[in-house]
Amino acid sequence: xxxxxxxxxxxxxxxxxxxxxxxxxxxxxxxxxxxxxxxxxxxxxxxxxxxxxxxxxxxxxxxxxxxxxxxxxxxxxxxxxxxxxxxxxxxxxxxxxxxxxxxxxxxxxxxxxxxxxxxxxxxxxxxxxxxxxxxxxxxxxxxxxxxxxxxxxxxxxxxxxxxxxxxxxxxxxxxxxxxxxxxxxxxxxxxxx
Amino acid sequence: xxxxxxxxxxxxxxxxxxxxxxxxxxxxxxxxxxxxxxxxxxxxxxxxxxxxxxxxxxxxxxxxxxxxxxxxxxxxxxxxxxxxxxxxxxxxxxxxxxxxxxxxxxxxxxxxxxxxxxxxxxxxxxxxxxxxxxxxxxxxxxxxxxxxxxxxxxxxxxxxxxxxxxxxxxxxxxxxxxxxxxxxxxxxxxxxx
Numbered sequence: 350x351x352x353x354x355x356x357x358x359x360x361x362x363x364x365x366x367x368x369x370x371x372x373x374x375x376x377x378x379x380x381x382x383x384x385x386x387x388x389x390x391x392x393x394x395x396x397x398x399x400x401x402x403x404x405x406x407x408x409x410x411x412x413x414x415x416x417x418x419x420x421x422x423x424x425x426x427x428x429x430x431x432x433x434x435x436x437x438x439x440x441x442x443x444x445x446x447x448x449x450x451x452x453x454x455x456x457x458x459x460x461x462x463x464x465x466x467x468x469x470x471x472x473x474x475x476x477x478x479x480x481x482x483x484x485x486x487x488x489x490x491x492x493x494x495x496x497x498x499x500x501x502x503x504x505x506x507x508x509x510x511x512x513x514x515x516x517x518x519x520x521x522x523x524x525x526x527x528x529x530x531x532x533x534x535x536x537x538x539x540x541x542x
Numbered sequence: 543x544x545x546x547x548x549x550x551x552x553x554x555x556x557x558x559x560x561x562x563x564x565x566x567x568x569x570x571x572x573x574x575x576x577x578x579x580x581x582x583x584x585x586x587x588x589x590x591x592x593x594x595x596x597x598x599x600x601x602x603x604x605x606x607x608x609x610x611x612x613x614x615x616x617x618x619x620x621x622x623x624x625x626x627x628x629x630x631x632x633x634x635x636x637x638x639x640x641x642x643x644x645x646x647x648x649x650x651x652x653x654x655x656x657x658x659x660x661x662x663x664x665x666x667x668x669x670x671x672x673x674x675x676x677x678x679x680x681x682x683x684x685x686x687x688x689x690x691x692x693x694x695x696x697x698x699x700x701x702x703x704x705x706x707x708x709x710x711x712x713x714x715x716x717x718x719x720x721x722x723x724x725x726x727x728x729x730x731x732x733x734x735x
Contacts, residue, residue: 391718392619395588398612401654417654419591426585449717456714456733457705461594461610463715512650521649522656524642525584540649 374425375441376474383495384472384487390445393423396523400451400462419449419464422523432526436533438516444473467491473509473518482506484517514540567618568634569667576688577665577680580618583638587622589615589716593644593655612642612657615716625719629726631709637666660684666702666711675699677710707733 377385387393401417424432428442448469451462470489477483486505487496499505506517514521514537515530521540530536570578580586594610617625621635641662644655663682670676679698680689692698699710707714707730708723714733723729 392587392622394585395614395616397657398591398614399654399656400593402651402656403653421588421591423588429585456707456712457701458595458715460596461592463592463595464590464717466717508650514649519649522651524657524659 374427386494390423394429396422419451420446422446436530436535440477442475446471567620579687583616586616612644613639615639629723629728633670635668639664
């Protein structure tokens with residue numbers, strides 16, 4: 350009987366750990382269709398950073414006004430492991446891109462650029478049964494706890510759908526994932542050539 | 543008896559998971575004192591990136607020759623969680639900094655900078671009973687499986703020891719950790735003022 354109690358306790362523990370993993374790794378929505386901020390995204394898998402990247406009118410115009418910004422991209426650990434194994438993204442994949450200001454002078458640094466405060470946050474979610482385009486973008490203000498869907502005709506959605514190297518994602522800018530997609534043969538034909 | 547077998551199996555599983563965590567999260571050395579490459583460092587916690595940062599003669603000279611480089615800094619998950627709780631780094635903390643080339647033109651990108659190939663790798667390890675300076679730097683070539691200790695008088699060691707905001711680390715350049723150190727009161731007095 351004592352043994353049985355320990356066994357039950359162990360099973361409960363394992364279940365709690367499993368549930369926590371799922372809660373942090375899958376998109377959660379409000380009743381009005383907003384995405385709840387996955388507040389542990391800084392503990393997800395880091396993919397890459399850019400500085401002042403301009404790949405469209407929106408970014409070029411923004412940079413001209415506010416100066417170059419850093420962006421950091423994170424993806425859910427479960428999706429990352431699936432990508433390493435298959436070169437594709439499973440359903441419920443979530444990306445978060447944060448946008449940060451930069452500075453050149455600070456402490457002992459005299460040149461180049463290092464990251465400062467958070468000024469923007471965006472999520473990109475694959476939820477095939479929920480969105481007609483399979484993927485959806487959500488914009489967050491830096492202090493918001495929920496983000497609004499950008500819609501199927503948003504700049505983000507149309508550009509990623511047209512130009513993503515794998516599915517709707519910019520694997521061409523993720524240096525550790527691009528070789529995986531090449532090896533698995535999952536790059537879009539127009540990118541692969 | 544069946545129950546006992548299941549219990550033993552569960553305990554073995556839990557132990558395996560625990561051991562894996564320790565093996566990936568703590569420094570491992572070769573018999574001649576080199577650090578074994580922690581090959582899962584891209585799954586650690588990301589801290590920040592810089593581009594072409596110059597905080598000493600070595601970096602300025604290198605940038606002038608090879609152009610600006612991105613650096614990405616990762617820390618072991620256990621050390622990260624300890625820092626969030628205390629504002630300080632526990633023994634066996636490991637950092638990895640990777641250095642990557644950058645490009646402006648590629649795919650749909652027309653300006654700014656995104657990350658490309660790995661050209662350098664450095665580890666920073668806190669192992670108080672092993673090193674007289676408590677911390678040690680190790681340099682890896684991009685394809686090496688082990689890294690050589692840089693010694694107590696290396697540029698890295700003397701600069702970090704003199705200028706680190708918390709202990710020997712550049713928390714002043716990690717935007718999510720600097721507020722933690724401020725809140726916990728663990729910044730060095732000359733940085734805090």
